[in-house]
Amino acid sequence: MAVDSTISSPLGPPACDKDAKALQFIEEMTRNAHAVQEKVLAEILARNADTEYLKRFRLAGATDRNTFKSKLPVITYEDVQPEIQRIANGDRSPILSSHPISEFLTSSGTSAGERKLMPTIKEELDRRQLLYSLLMPVMNLYVPGLDKGKGLYFLFVKSETRTPGGLVARPVLTSYYKSDHFKTRPYDPYMVYTSPNEAILCPDSFQSMYTQMLCGLIERKQVLRLGAVFASGLLRAIRFLQLHWSQLSHDIRTGALNHKVTDPAIRDYMAQVLKPDPELASFVSRECCKENWEGIITRIWPNTKYLDVIVTGAMAQYIPTLNYYSGGLPLACTMYASSECYFGLNLNPMCKPSEVSYTIMPNMAYFEFLEHEHHGSGSGSNSNSRLVDLVDVEVGKEYELVITTYAGLYRYRVGDILRVTGFHNSAPQFHFVRRKNVLLSIDSDKTDEAELQNAVENASKLLAEFNTSVVEYTSYADTKTIPGHYVIYWELLVRDPSEPPSEEALNRCCLEMEESMNSVYRQGRVSDNSIGPLEIRVVRNGTFEELMDYAISRGASINQYKVPRCVNFTPIMELLDSRVVSTHFSPALPRWTPERRR
Numbered sequence: 001m002a003v004d005s006t007i008s009s010p011l012g013p014p015a016c017d018k019d020a021k022a023l024q025f026i027e028e029m030t031r032n033a034h035a036v037q038e039k040v041l042a043e044i045l046a047r048n049a050d051t052e053y054l055k056r057f058r059l060a061g062a063t064d065r066n067t068f069k070s071k072l073p074v075i076t077y078e079d080v081q082p083e084i085q086r087i088a089n090g091d092r093s094p095i096l097s098s099h100p101i102s103e104f105l106t107s108s109g110t111s112a113g114e115r116k117l118m119p120t121i122k123e124e125l126d127r128r129q130l131l132y133s134l135l136m137p138v139m140n141l142y143v144p145g146l147d148k149g150k151g152l153y154f155l156f157v158k159s160e161t162r163t164p165g166g167l168v169a170r171p172v173l174t175s176y177y178k179s180d181h182f183k184t185r186p187y188d189p190y191m192v193y194t195s196p197n198e199a200i201l202c203p204d205s206f207q208s209m210y211t212q213m214l215c216g217l218i219e220r221k222q223v224l225r226l227g228a229v230f231a232s233g234l235l236r237a238i239r240f241l242q243l244h245w246s247q248l249s250h251d252i253r254t255g256a257l258n259h260k261v262t263d264p265a266i267r268d269y270m271a272q273v274l275k276p277d278p279e280l281a282s283f284v285s286r287e288c289c290k291e292n293w294e295g296i297i298t299r300i301w302p303n304t305k306y307l308d309v310i311v312t313g314a315m316a317q318y319i320p321t322l323n324y325y326s327g328g329l330p331l332a333c334t335m336y337a338s339s340e341c342y343f344g345l346n347l348n349p350m351c352k353p354s355e356v357s358y359t360i361m362p363n364m365a366y367f368e369f370l371e372h373e374h375h376g377s378g379s380g381s382n383s384n385s386r387l388v389d390l391v392d393v394e395v396g397k398e399y400e401l402v403i404t405t406y407a408g409l410y411r412y413r414v415g416d417i418l419r420v421t422g423f424h425n426s427a428p429q430f431h432f433v434r435r436k437n438v439l440l441s442i443d444s445d446k447t448d449e450a451e452l453q454n455a456v457e458n459a460s461k462l463l464a465e466f467n468t469s470v471v472e473y474t475s476y477a478d479t480k481t482i483p484g485h486y487v488i489y490w491e492l493l494v495r496d497p498s499e500p501p502s503e504e505a506l507n508r509c510c511l512e513m514e515e516s517m518n519s520v521y522r523q524g525r526v527s528d529n530s531i532g533p534l535e536i537r538v539v540r541n542g543t544f545e546e547l548m549d550y551a552i553s554r555g556a557s558i559n560q561y562k563v564p565r566c567v568n569f570t571p572i573m574e575l576l577d578s579r580v581v582s583t584h585f586s587p588a589l590p591r592w593t594p595e596r597r598r
């Protein structure tokens with residue numbers, strides 16, 4: 001096959017003609033990154049020249065980089081929130097985009113405790129689809145024979161709401177799974193899933209997961225890869241199997257679907273595929289009733305070649321658990337994306353998680369990079385920070401990603417910090433370092449320092465009647481259990497030791513903290529069951545002073561020492577845990593309803 005692909009591959013040529021075209025496209029885009037970026041910017045500026053937002057900055061029809069950079073400010077969500085709110089309220093005039101805003105994508109990033117609303121336009125679905133279409137051609141270079149079996153992917157839709165102006169607001173993946181792009185995708189032997197659309201599209205998370213797991217068990221020998229979007233999602237599926245294997249095995253034995261699955265579309269589908277299979281049922285029971293679940297994934301799905309889950313960024317905390325359940329199968333992180341825009345893909349998906357780099361595809365949006373100052377205070381950048389173009393970033397440096405999208409975000413700070421690891425042709429490759437200002441994360445929740453501080457303040461008010469206050473605190477995302485949960489260490493000042501705070505009051509403090517968290521956290525607790533009850537561990541007096549002594553003994557400056565508001569360094573955890581005098585858990589679920597949209 002005459003394909004000019006320079007993507008390094010141990011296996012050689014593309015798997016099929018379709019793959020060859022996709023790889024060729026990657027080559028073209030990455031070779032011409034500079035020109036593609038110029039064209040993307042010109043397109044965005046030309047088509048949106050008459051929007052209220054761009055007119056404000058008097059570009060006078062200019063679509064070149066220099067004018068754009070000299071006239072448009074770099075912004076955050078809060079800067080553009082008034083415009084977004086007007087669109088949400090029903091203003092259909094071209095405010096940000098000349099193309100009508102088709103819906104809002106609800107980001108897991110929050111503003112004032114609520115999910116951010118990202119405007120999108122219809123054609124963005126094509127752009128997302130295009131990026132998805134590049135993933136398998138790259139994977140096929142490294143893992144042969146994926147057309148000989150299926151993928152067991154746990155994919156879910158989440159609840160959606162409408163804005164006062166009538167636009168749908170929902171997560172980007174919900175939007176994608178409900179689109180015709182996904183639902184009526186043409187047959188592709190490399191992308192056959194065990195999960196039927198009926199299960200993926202069922203809004204009830206129990207029924208959806210139950211059916212997806214059941215289908216995965218029925219076709220266990222065909223499964224060549226297992227996946228979910230994030231590592232936490234795949235572990236939730238394993239936990240689900242731990243809790244429900246007996247019922248699942250019963251269904252397989254009898255050929256009758258659990259009556260708790262009531263969704264008519266699922267029942268119709270399963271009536272076709274679920275047949276009594278006592279041998280498989282006994283196998284599932286035999287494996288699952290064992291105490292030891294080490295390597296369970298390869299025992300149940302013996303032909304699995306890799307796990308397809310994101311384990312970069314905050315998800316790295318799940319790598320040891322995934323290795324335990326899979327016996328160390330390769331972990332493939334295939335793409336880097338957000339509600340604002342899909343960014344790029346990993347051209348070497350079978351590499352070690354610590355070595356994952358994403359190549360940003362220059363056709364997706366216009367990308368700029370704000371040099372990230374390691375020692376800056378708080379925001380990590382200041383007015384002197386330099387913004388550079390995609391092709392001008394330097395290997396080894398860290399940058400914050402700034403995007404200009406077709407849907408009407410201009411010079412928008414995404415909040416992700418990326419480090420340049422190298423180039424593929426002239427397109428840089430990035431290691432995802434972290435999201436700015438995120439202290440705690442279990443699933444898609446992201447809790448920052450201010451939110452944690454506010455939660456501690458609210459909860460500690462409940463201790464006033466005991467004449468007690470919180471003198472110091474820190475936190476930890478405990479992911480040893482599934483689902484993981486937040487642990488907050490408190491050192492208390494109990495002014496009247498004869499009347500310390502009651503057990504019940506401290507439990508209520510846990511719940512009060514949860515009530516104070518943002519809506520993504522509360523949705524994780526209530527609707528998705530992806531986060532466990534918050535725990536407060538009260539440590540004995542003087543513990544935080546010991547923590548400081550420890551930091552100073554390791555070279556911290558006594559003048560500049562600040563209590564870390566989140567910890568994960570083992571000796572520090574051991575110190576804290578050895579000083580715990582009592583532990584308390586949230587006794588109930590916090591309040592959460594699908595969001596109000598003002």
Ligand code: AMP
Nearest residue numbers: 107108109312313335336337338339435
């Ligand atoms: P959302 O706002 O819910 O659309 O989430 C998008 C954010 O998830 C990105 O801005 C990143 O912070 C994070 N994210 C997405 N893909 C990856 C990845 N492959 N590795 C690490 N973090 C990611």
